[in-house]
Amino acid sequence: MRTILALLAAGLLMAAEGATLATTLDFDMATDSLGFTPSRRTLTARALLEAGPVDFSVRDRYVDADSGGLVPRGFLGRNDLLTEARVSAGPLQIAPGIRLNTEITDGLPFVYPQAAAVSGTASYDGFTSPFLRLGADLPHSFRFEGRGWMLTRDLTPAEGASPDWSATGASGSLAWTCPRRILTVSAGGAMSSTEADGIGYDSDWSRADLSLRLSPRSLPARTQILGEVRLSSWDGQNYLGNDLGDRVYCGLRTVRWLTPALSFNLAGQAAFDNREDGWTAAAVAGGARLVWTTGRDQLVPTSLAFGGRYTASSFVTSRLEARSRVHVIAGLAALLEADLRLGPSVVTGAPSSSRSAVLGAGLEYRFDRNLLVWARVENARAELSEIQSWGRLSMGAEFVPAILSL
Amino acid sequence: MMRYASAALVLAVLALCSCEGPAGDTQLVVDSELCVGCGRCEEVCPYGAVEVVEGDAVIDPALCHLCLRCVEECPKGAIY
Incomplete structure (x- = not known):
């Protein structure tokens, strides 16, 4: 301190x-x-x-x-x-x-890794992590970024020796962006080393990355596309002692403004892993979102958003959501939200894929650009060990004072 | 261009369906476009495997035990 x-x-x-x-x-x-x-x-x-x-x-x-x-x-x-x-x-x-x-x-209890010689938990007391970031703008549109860090965890075991938990790591990348910013090619890597002598735990991993990001400029009017392909070569093991597989990640995002007030977003990602049994699809995700916004030049614009998203990896999640912020008068806006989710739950007795629904309504008031206050009432219903339904009241404020010149 | 994006999405889903499916210990993916760096995942991870670095959740693949608490907790659905 x-x-x-x-x-x-x-x-x-x-x-x-x-x-x-x-x-x-x-x-x-x-x-x-x-x-x-x-x-x-x-x-x-x-x-x-x-x-x-x-x-x-x-x-x-x-x-x-x-x-x-x-x-x-x-x-x-x-x-x-x-x-x-x-x-x-x-x-x-x-x-x-x-x-x-x-x-x-x-x-919350800190659980010792499965690969540690000693099993059990410790009381989590926090951590201290100094770090150093470096950046350099190099000739010919190259840029280097790097980060190194150390971490010491404060853990108090219920019994036995202190885990004496410490970790170090570093990451870096060298990226080249073509003059019109259509293409960015990046090569980099990361490494991490974690030691906890008190519980017999020692883990190291490293990764080398090669990525390509493409953002074409010759597109129809009011259209943006961003594509990314990234190859990551891993050296290390996961918590079960299995080798971390090399991964190819592909992502594509598009935005199309159907009118100046109405935009349609579409995104898809896929990851493929190379493990002992060859290349397999590891995860896919896809989502779409329609957003209508009007009164952008006003203090409180009105917006309506509808979206959905689906992911499949070793588990499945899906989500449908609708959110609206309707300008009422002056800085006052009415909020209406609905959120339907399907995904894993850690609640004992809950289905492996648990469904939940949240419906909410609220008000928010913006005082100039400096202060926003809001309050919201929600009703939530979830399929856990039994169907549970509960109400929630939340409120908050965001204060942004004017920038001071010293 | 939307057609290309839709086609890419369909191909990705077909690719997944045509395989046996990922192993249960496959690394999680963090969608950095959706992640807002709120830190809820970091709070609930009992293994200290998640850290928010420069606004994005980063998962240590050696420490992650795939308990999926972060997946359940993430308000944006950014981890899968």
Whole structure:
């Protein structure tokens, strides 16, 4: 914490003249008919100090959450602080930072990996993770990005020796973008090493990537397409001790504006893995979304969105959703939402593919560009160990003060 | 162009259907276009396998035990 304060002070001193300070503060809370106690509260504060070639950002997020009895996840109360300083020197960018995650309550149990010599759980107390990011704009439209990190986990075992959990990792890529930004070719990789001597766990993996992103410019009017193909070669093992398969990932996204107010989005992805038994399809996903927006130049535009999405891997998920925000008067808008989902559930006794439906209505009010407040009432129904139905009340605020010139 | 996208989607589904199907320990996919970096997946993972890095959830393939809590928790359906 002293290091962070020193960094903060140094950043502020450097920003004595010509600097700007942008801040935001978000708060939301929810309660439900299962517990009638606050089931979730989140407070997020962000600050960005910009002073010429030096930026300094702080993000602090506090969350406490209770499942309300529906899903046996227990209670957690965590504070997560992320600070980063970014220094630009010509084409180079250097950004050291640190992330401090602190469990304030007893927290959720941390389960030891299956591959560890010792099985069991420990109390999760948080982690500390310093990192360093590097970026460089190179000649001929090349760009290098890299990131290295360390992580030390604070775990208190119920019995036995401390796991002594630490990890290190690095990732990097070199990308070339053609002059009209139609094509980006990237080569890179990542590696990670995790050790927990106290429980006899040691795991390493590495990955090499080659990717190609295509965004054609010669398209019919009001149409955008983005395609991506990525080959990842893996070296390492998963939690069962099986080799991680090499993967080919393909993705395609299109947006077509049928009118200036109406857009249609279509996206599809597929992943294929090369494992012991050869290449197999690992996952596919497809989705479509229709969005109608009017009054974009107003403080509160009116929008209607309908969408659906289907995924199939070793399990299936599907989702249908409809969301609307209707401008009523001044900064007031009415919210209506419906969300139907099918997917896996970890609730004991629930079907392997559980269905749920959420219907919600609410109001939100925007005061100029600086403050948004909202409240929403929802009714949820889920097929778990039995059909459960519950109500939920949530509310929140987003505060964006004007940017300060120092 | 929509026709090309639709055709690609249909081909992908057919490719999956024509195979025996992925093994139960196949790596999860995070759709970075849908992920908003809310951190709910990171909160519920009991193995410390998920970390939000620069706004995207990143899953450590060696630590992930495929308990699917992150899949269930994700408000955007970005993990599959």
